[in-house]
Amino acid sequence: MQIEDDWPGYNIDLFSSPTHYSGDLECVYIPHGVIMDRTERLARNIMDDLGDHDLVVLCVLKGGYQFSADLVEGIKTLSRNSNRSIPMRVHFIRLKSYLNDQSTEDLQIIGAEDLSFLNGKNVLIVEAIVDTGNTLKMLLKHVEGFRPKMIKVAGLLVKRVPHSVACLPDYVGFEIPNRFVVGYALDYNEYFRDLDHICVLSETGKMKYKI
Ligand code: 5GP
Incomplete structure (x- = not known):
């Protein structure tokens, strides 16, 4: 699902968001409900492809915790309601590569x-x-070193960037323009994980939480 370069997002006042972030956000880029609906569909695609395979879900922390939890929940619901099911174990790995909004x-x-x-x-x-x-x-190289039978990747967001190394997830939620986004567990210097929608930061927000 593509979000076009000229997508302005929704006016922040049309949605509810924590008052402690008022003035820090430019717009709601992807509302929480849309994230949930798309995640439900990704769960279905994963179920169609991998149903009946045992899976080890490797959640990339910290940003991936919410997507991982909702995706696993979606797969569990489908497993409960069909004759195919995916036995899952869940593990976590923590990576860090960002300072402020720069890789x-x-x-x-x-x-x-x-x-x-x-x-x-x-x-x-x-x-x-x-x-x-x-x-x-880098993570794929690391995981491959442990010789799993199969590796698939689910990524909620993929950015259209000029210098991508062309390493794309098998399951993609949204392809988005090259903008720095927060919310739904994505942070800016540890802030905004407690925001449900995926939003674009305002300049005020960037300055306020810069380190
Ligand atoms: P990459 O190595 O693909 O350039 O960067 C991936 C990592 O950078 C992600 O796991 C995430 O931690 C961080 N990142 C990249 N873009 C954004 C963004 O727009 N918002 C936030 N919060 N983190 C980002």
Whole structure:
């Protein structure tokens, strides 16, 4: 699903959002309900492709926690209501590569644990956003080192950027213009994870939470 370059978003006052962020947001880019509907459809696509396979869901923290939780919930609901089902285990990996709204070369796996249990397993990496694709490329290389049977990637957002490394998820929620977005667990210096909609930051918001 594509969001065009000229999409202005919705006026922030048309939706409810936490008052502690008033003035910090330029617009609602993707309302929470639309995220949920699209996630439900991704869950269906995953079920169609992978139904009856055991899955290890690898949630990329911190930004991926909300998408991961809602996607797993969607797959669980489908599993309950059909004769196909996906047994799932859920694991977490924490990555960090951003300072303010800029990607840095310095990508870190924080608290990297031994992922050798992925050997021979079907892995679904769940990532909130793919920008240049560097993070995903590096993570795939890391996970491949543990020799899983299969690796698929679900990404809620993929940005159209000039210098992408062409590492795209198998399941994409929304392709979006090259704008810095927050909300639905995506942060700006740890703020805005507690916002349900995906929004664009205002200049005031950027200045207020800059470090
Ligand atoms: P990449 O390596 O693909 O350039 O960057 C991916 C990582 O950068 C994501 O996992 C996320 O942490 C961060 N990121 C990229 N774009 C955005 C954005 O628009 N908003 C937020 N909050 N994080 C972003």
